[in-house]
Amino acid sequence: MKKRLLIAPAMGMVIYLSSCVPANKLTAEQNKNKDLQAQLDAAKMGNQDCQTKLAELQSKYDKDEKDVAGLKQDSTISGVSYRDLTTKYDKLNQLNEELLDRYNALLKGNEENTQKISGQLQMTQDQLLQKQDQLTTLQAQLDREKMHLDSVSAMLKDREARVSQLEGILKQKDAAADSLRNAIQAALTGIPSGISVYTKNGKVYVSMSEKLLFPSGSITVEPGGISALHQLSKALESNPDIGIMVEGHTDDVHMNGKGEIKDNWDLSVMRATSIVKIILEDAKIDPHRLMASGVSQYDPIDPGTTPEARQKNRRTDIILTPKINEILKILNNQ
Structure with missing residues (x-):
């Protein structure tokens, strides 16, 4: 079973910001994290209900x-x-x-x-x-x-x-997802390598490698990664009905950090938080559309332990989800 941990931006930065951020801002960030977690849970429940009702209708x-x-x-x-x-x-x-x-x-x-x-x-x-x-x-x-x-x-x-x-x-x-994928690919034209765009289960995945975004073990985004994220955020401005989840992934090499990054959980969440902030700083995007999460090493692309496999697994996925309100409305009228 794959393990997932959804941690909001403020939770991932508690240790880093505890010495310089006022308590009221920290509390606000924590409340925002709870709201985003509730939205994600509701979306998952809505999607499951959609699939169940569709199966009952077919039966x-x-x-x-x-x-x-x-x-x-x-x-x-x-x-x-x-x-x-x-x-x-x-x-x-x-x-x-x-x-x-x-x-x-x-x-x-x-x-x-x-x-x-x-x-x-x-x-x-x-x-x-x-x-x-x-x-x-x-x-x-x-x-x-x-x-x-x-x-x-x-x-x-x-x-x-x-x-x-x-x-x-x-x-x-599905057509909207394909159209969004094409628009994202067009917006990211010119980025040499380290990024892939594809659709899965009606969602668009923008997968960025660690090499494009971060130095090893760091949560500071490289200039090339910042440029790519700014290009992506401009494309997302024109699609206000798309939910955006930033999901950090690491390899299976354990960290024993003594600073703000204690382990792979911290690393995956803090990297996702860093990317969310960059997306918001250069575009007119409602922050309520975004969610940052980290899954550590527990959702690998390649289960191998070779250097090549671990390099594939060190990535950040930006998952774009179209709304399903129309489908739920029809199912509720059955």
């Missing part, structure tokens, strides 16, 4: 399709029975007419034969009445099944429309 859709297929099969069987009874009714009616003719012909004949024919005629008439009742009952059943089938079909069409609407919004979300 209901599949069940309704099976119900409709069953109703269609029952309706077909009832229709065959109805036609079979109609044929039998016609044959009995024809037989009745024949018996009536025979009855009239023999009316003046043998009384015994007359009574026999009369009994047969009465039996035939009773059978006709019975078949007529069966036909009436079957017709009523067919009418009820047709009404139910129409109702289920209408409900199924409505759910198909909702699924189609959700799929459309998800496609728009």
